[in-house]
Amino acid sequence: MGDSEHSSSGDTFVDSREVTSRESKVKFSNDEETLIIRMYNLVGERWALIAGRIPGRTAKEIEEYWNTRCSTSE
Template sequence: MDYTNADTSAHSQERNNQNTEEYFSDDEKKLITRMYKLVGERWSLIAGRIPGRTAEQIEKYWTSRNSGTTN
């Protein structure tokens, strides 16, 4: 039996899980916080101010950092 595909699939899934924890610079974090206070959950508008970031990345970052808190 060939386990190569199963191993590759598991490794790929692990990489995807690690990628959900995106790295954001301190400047990006500060800008996201300031923009969120100004415009709320308008992720595409916030992402438009940060080159190379998508609305989905911004939203995922925000919800992972602020889940369970009230703003």
């Protein structure tokens, strides 16, 4: 049983691009995107504060959105 569980998790090596593409599947409306960008310019990486302005969004969702769509670390 333990072997079957281990073999089913054979996707241990995950490319960071795959993780990014999974995280970016959360859809944001144009208004939400605009608000996130404007709020980021005002308050920086205060994700909880930004999330408080967008009903139904968590700080984690907004931070993941920012890191996948707006960050230019590469």
